[in-house]
Amino acid sequence: MHDTHLFKSIISYLESQENKTSRKIKKVHICLSEFGSLKRDHFLEHYSQAVCGTRWESLEVVISTIPFGSELEITGLEFERINGG
Helix, strand or coil, rough: HHHHHHHHHHHHHHHHHHHCCCCCEEEEEEECCCCCCCCHHHHHHHHHHHHHHHHHHHHEEEEEEEECCEEEEEEEECCHHHHHH
């Protein structure tokens, strides 16, 4: 299923960014194209299913839309602060 591959790729990317920075991601910003096949509710439903019972379940996901562009793009990551600073 296309969605399964998509969410495995997203999780793989998040894991690589955590490994690269040695910091835990607390929020991911995702941009969806208004004219793409992925709609906000559909994306969130499948994302929730993909991360259910994993450490990514508590990750905050912020979704915005653009009129034209990539169907899905991760536009930002927010990491936990080091030493509470």
